[in-house]
Amino acid sequence: MSALIELAGVTKVFHEGQHNALVALCDVDLALEAGRITVLQGPSGSGKSTLLSVLGCLARPTSGRVRVAGEVVSNLPEAFLADVRRRTFGFVFQQFHLIGGLSARTNVMLPAYPTGRTHSEIARRAAELLGQLGLEKLTDARVEWLSGGEQQRVAIARALINDPRVVIADEPTANLDSALSAEFLGILAGLRDEGRTVIMSSHDPRVCEAAVVDRVVRLLDGKVEA
Amino acid sequence: MIFQKSVLALLFASAAGALGALAAGPHALAVWRHWDLETGRARQLRLERRSSLVSTGMSLLLVVQAVTLLLFVFNADRMASQFVGAMCAVGTLQVDGFGFPALIARIAVFFGSGIWLAMNAVDGRCRDYPLTRPKSLLLLALIPLLALACGLELAYFRGLRPEVITSCCGSLFSSGSPAVTGDLAAWPVERAMPVTFVVLGGAACLSAWVARHGRGGLALGMAGLLAFVVALAGVVAFVSLYVYEDPRHHCPFCLLKAEYGYRGYAFYVALFAATAAALGAGALAPFAGRGRSPASAARLQSATRALGGVALGGFLLVLLMTAWQITASGLTLFPHG
Secondary structure (H helix, E strand, C coil): CCEEEEEEEEEEEECCCCCCCEEEEEEEEEEEECCCEEEEECCCCCCHHHHHHHHCCCCCCCEEEEEECCEECCCCCHHHHHHHHHHHEEEECCCCCCCCCCEHHHHHHHHHHHHCCCHHHHHHHHHHHHHHCCCHHHCCCEHHHCCHHHHHHHHHHHHHCCCCCEEEEECCCCCCCHHHHHHHHHHHHHHHHCCCEEEEEECCHHHHCCCCCCEEEEEECCEECC | CCCCHHHHHHHHHHHHHHHHHHHHHHHHHHHHHHCCCCCCCHHHHHHHHHHHHHHHHHHHHHHHHHHHHHHHHHHHHHHHHHCECCCCHHHHHCCCCCHHHHHHHHHHHHHHHHHHHHHHHHHCCCCCCCCHHHHHHHHHHHHHHHHHHHHHHHHHHHCCCCCCECCCHHHHCCCCCCCHHHHHHCCCHHHHHHHHHHHHHHHHHHHHHHHHHCCCHHHHHHHHHHHHHHHHHHHHHHHHHHHHCCCCCCCCCHHHCHHHCCHHHHHHHHHHHHHHHHHHHHHHHHHCCCCCCHHHHHHHHHHHHHHHHHHHHHHHHHHHHHHHHHHHCCCCCCCCC
16 A cells, blocks of 8 residues: 655754754654554654644654655745645544634634635534534534533534545544544544545554454654564 | 835845845855755755755745846936936936946846746755755855945945036937947948847747757757846847937946836846746756756756747847837838838
8 A cells, every 4th residue: 555644754842943853753764554544652742743743744853854645844935734634634633723712613614714605605614514413403612611521522623624534633532532533543444434534643642452453553762662 | 325115125135135145145145155955964954954944035035136136127217307518317327436336236136136046946846955055056146236226325325416418319329439338339320230239039939949849948048148148239220210210329227217118127127027037947958968957857848948948039039129229119210212
């Protein structure tokens, strides 16, 4: 199977050249295949979130090369990187980062506006996604009124609004109980069955050992363990 | 110094351009020395973010510089009524020794700004930012030019005193004048006319070729510059005579006056726009070749085509307006038989 995302010699240093410089990733080589669920596992500070940021084009590596679908993106200026990100990735964050005061539907619709699609088209797709995730009765509810599990499903719907090839989730089950975690993994399995690639970080053994997970990549001190 | 709204606006625009470029100078220097898109180092990311801001600000300032050339000339023409001896902009520009140097500096700033704006527009559309470093170098070169233009303009406006008796365009643009303008006025019409039409026609043909093929920008840049100089010489040598229907009136500035329907503005705007576009195509030419990604090469070629199109339109308009002046004029310089 060909790699959808490839990293070669990727290093990411924060506060470079300063006394508090931090090497978050060190010479990482990694290839992630399309249509699989991959979990990045490691303790806090191992570089999981940084690696997700680099994989998802949220950050550029300090050195090294990143390819997404055969296209080198590690040397793209931010304006163009945002375009690749919008076309290719959907993100689910640990704290969901939903916008309070707005309805579930509006939160889901927001990332689609820069793509140039019409309002009615976006609204139709948002309703469809919220329906698929069992939130059809809560589309007009303000997100702060929703439970943690419901908020996460809104976040998943928002990640899917632009029909991304890759869904990236950073510690998605950290704030969920075991039942909701299992439900979330079921949703991810559904996304994989639709042909999407899922990459998530987790230090939760229940997630790493779940049957739906195809591959676990272990990180320690910014390096991928063999 | 005469305090008027237009004078203050011009001074403010000049100062803003010079100070803006000066403020952007350290960043331009840093880009020239350290720009490396292959790395995601903190310094490179900082340069990219600042470049975006600096480019936006400089674009605005340089557009203002380009537009205020028109205001500068319009203002000089309008102020002629305030000086004894002045009939048009020439009189105002001759009140002190800084008028014409200020105008020439403004023209240089206009073309420099035009080239920078063309490079900036293309650069922002290419994923590998192929013109960021050359654009920074050009900005560094523009700093002394903008400062010089600002200084000359300030000196010019400071020297404008209503009690000064100035001379009219007739003394400067006559075959008896010792200046280069005298030589231009003395350029025989039977030679000036074919040379002007051939050079402008050649520039238009080359523009058409560049607009079609997206190549040959460097040649167009040089041809555009030549056409600009020849067209201005042609205006002094014979176009002005047909417009004023007077075989001794060679002034290129009276064309801007209301009694001639402001037709000079149309003529000069077309000529300056065509020349700026040709120079822009010339500036892009060295970067359109090797080492570019196919997408960037295509963008550069498409921009060169577009600039060729603008140059073509401008030179054709200049040619048509020149031909129309000759045919519609009541003046006959070449009697039949």
